Every structure is written in structure tokens, then in C-alpha cells.
Amino acid sequence: MGCITKLGLFVLNFAIFAAGVAVVTLASIIINKDNSYGELLVESGVFTLPIIILIAGLVIVIIGFLGCCGAMKESSCMLKTYAAIVTVLLLGEITLAILLLIYPQKAENLIKKEMLGAFKKYGADDPSLDKTIDSIQHDLECCGVNNYTDWKEEIPWGSGQNVSKGCCKEMEEDCGMNIFDKSPSQIENTIYTQGCYEALKEDLKSETIALGVVLFLMAIVQVMAVSCACGLSRKSSHYA
Known part of the structure; x- marks a missing residue:
């Protein structure tokens, strides 16, 4: 047997x-x-x-x-x-x-879409979500879901000019204001540019x-x- x-x-x-x-x-x-x-x-x-x-x-x-x-x-x-x-x-x-x-x-793509949906709620009267998004971006050294341009092209908050403070290498109030008016080198020196999806995937x-x-x-x-x-x-x- x-x-x-x-x-x-x-x-x-x-x-x-x-x-x-x-x-x-x-x-x-x-x-x-x-x-x-x-x-x-x-x-x-x-x-x-x-x-x-x-x-x-x-x-x-x-x-x-x-x-x-x-x-x-x-x-x-x-x-x-x-x-x-x-x-x-x-x-x-x-x-x-x-x-x-x-x-x-x-x-x-489905995961990215759902993550982007959460990012789009940034600044919409949910302080805990805002704090979480800022913490994740700063801890994982990332910005946006695909990359930092999501804040200009996909996310309503910031009116296409700003990124949230969690993206900043030196996280301070208003550090991400008018970021898209800066030159590419200034952007690189001021904020993280990698997307959070890839950063989170690497972390796990x-x-x-x-x-x-x-x-x-x-x-x-x-x-x-x-x-x-x-x-x-x-x-x-x-x-x-």
C-alpha cells in the first residue's frame, strides 16, 4: 500500500x-x-x-x-x-x-486603480486618511501611485500645482506647494518621485x-x- x-x-x-x-x-x-x-x-x-x-x-x-x-x-x-x-x-x-x-x-492595474481612488480622497475631510497617505509616501520615499505626476494629472487636491507634504524629503507644511513650477532638478531635490505602488510592492x-x-x-x-x-x-x- x-x-x-x-x-x-x-x-x-x-x-x-x-x-x-x-x-x-x-x-x-x-x-x-x-x-x-x-x-x-x-x-x-x-x-x-x-x-x-x-x-x-x-x-x-x-x-x-x-x-x-x-x-x-x-x-x-x-x-x-x-x-x-x-x-x-x-x-x-x-x-x-x-x-x-x-x-x-x-x-x-486594478490595484493601482483602487489605490489611486484612495489618493483622490486626499483633502476631502478625512484627516486620518490624509495622515496615512502622507506617512506612507514619506516612509516609503514615494509620491503618488504611479509617480509624482499623479498629483498633477489625477488627484484633484492641489489644483495641478501641488503635491502633499508626505512627498517632500523634508516634510514641512506647504513644502509641496507649486512644485510643478520648479525645474526637474529642483523637483528631484525637493520631493520623492517614485510611485507608491512600486515602493509598496518592493517593501512587501x-x-x-x-x-x-x-x-x-x-x-x-x-x-x-x-x-x-x-x-x-x-x-x-x-x-x-
């Missing part, structure tokens, strides 16, 4: 449980990377994917735990149900991965890579677990 044993399935499910814990941990780190990002990320919808991954991680933890119990009980019905649930989850993960691989630019790069590796390894373990569960289920039915 090879791996088709209670011990084999138990070990695989323990691996799934551990991977689920890792996914939950990494998703939580991304969500809580910096509390000052929270207001912007919620407003822009950037939180959505990490939250979905976090929920999926919690589901995986529960499935892994139940799978360990099911393996020890060696119930044919329970094992078949477990295999079906893991298969559905695995198909969902594969579908999401394929969509992200096929349409990376669309996903990037290590956590994102680690999350991708964990999800890939977990998918392999899930395939093995489904195979073992089906084999053990047939074995249990044969001896029933």
Missing part, C-alpha cells in the same frame, strides 16, 4: 496543518506590515487578497487538523469527504494561481515570495494527501 497508511496520511495532514499556520502567519505579517498603511489599504481594497489568503490559511489549518483525526479513525465516509474538500480547495488555489499568471497586468517583496513558496509546497502536499485519503478509503471499504 506504500503511503496508503494511517501514519502516512497523518504525517501529510500535519504538514498541511503546518503549512496552513505558515500561510496565516505570512498573510498576517503582510496585513500588519505597518499599522500606518491600514487606512489606505482598507480604502483602496489592497487588503482584499491578503485577507482572502488569511481566511484560506485558517480553513487549511482546520482541514489539516480534521484530516489528522480522520486518518486515525480510518472512516471511509470521513476520508472521502475530506478528499473532496481538499480537492475543491486545491482546484481553487490552482485557478487563482493561473489567473494571476495569465492576467498579472490586469491585477496590477520578501513576504510575498515566501508566501508563494509555501503555497506551492502546500499544493504538492495536498495532492499527496488526496491520493492517500482515497487509497485508505478504498482499503477501509474493502475491510468493512
Whole structure:
């Protein structure tokens, strides 16, 4: 029977449980990377994917735990149900991965669009959002979503002449006033010019890579677990 044993399935499910814990941990780190990002990320919808991954991680933890119990009980019905649930989850993960691989630019454009929507609310009677946007720009050394010209071309605040004070290398009141009247060299010396989307992506790069590796390894373990569960289920039915 090879791996088709209670011990084999138990070990695989323990691996799934551990991977689920890792996914939950990494998703939580991304969500809580910096509390000052929270207001912007919620407003822009950037939180959505990490939250979905976090929920999926919690589901995986529960499935892994139940799978360990099911393996020890060696119930044919329970094992078949477990295999079906893991298969559905695995198909969902594969579908999401394929969509992200096929349409990376669309996903990037959607996130940028939502971030820009949050930036457009700057100065609209929401001091906490204004403070968050300024903090993110200054901490990540960025300005705007695509680049600093967003403040001229896309964002109503500033009337096409100003950038928010968070863009300034020396953050002071009115430091970003009439910035577009300056020469390119003066602009470079006064404000950050990189867009915040790229800066935020770079800031989260290590956590994102680690999350991708964990999800890939977990998918392999899930395939093995489904195979073992089906084999053990047939074995249990044969001896029933």
C-alpha cells in the first residue's frame, strides 16, 4: 500500500496543518506590515487578497487538523469527504494561481486603480486618511501611485500645482506647494518621485515570495494527501 497508511496520511495532514499556520502567519505579517498603511489599504481594497489568503490559511489549518483525526479513525465516509474538500480547495488555489499568471497586468492595474481612488480622497475631510497617505509616501520615499505626476494629472487636491507634504524629503507644511513650477532638478531635490505602488510592492517583496513558496509546497502536499485519503478509503471499504 506504500503511503496508503494511517501514519502516512497523518504525517501529510500535519504538514498541511503546518503549512496552513505558515500561510496565516505570512498573510498576517503582510496585513500588519505597518499599522500606518491600514487606512489606505482598507480604502483602496489592497487588503482584499491578503485577507482572502488569511481566511484560506485558517480553513487549511482546520482541514489539516480534521484530516489528522480522520486518518486515525480510518472512516471511509470521513476520508472521502475530506478528499473532496481538499480537492475543491486545491482546484481553487490552482485557478487563482493561473489567473494571476495569465492576467498579472490586469491585477496590477486594478490595484493601482483602487489605490489611486484612495489618493483622490486626499483633502476631502478625512484627516486620518490624509495622515496615512502622507506617512506612507514619506516612509516609503514615494509620491503618488504611479509617480509624482499623479498629483498633477489625477488627484484633484492641489489644483495641478501641488503635491502633499508626505512627498517632500523634508516634510514641512506647504513644502509641496507649486512644485510643478520648479525645474526637474529642483523637483528631484525637493520631493520623492517614485510611485507608491512600486515602493509598496518592493517593501512587501520578501513576504510575498515566501508566501508563494509555501503555497506551492502546500499544493504538492495536498495532492499527496488526496491520493492517500482515497487509497485508505478504498482499503477501509474493502475491510468493512
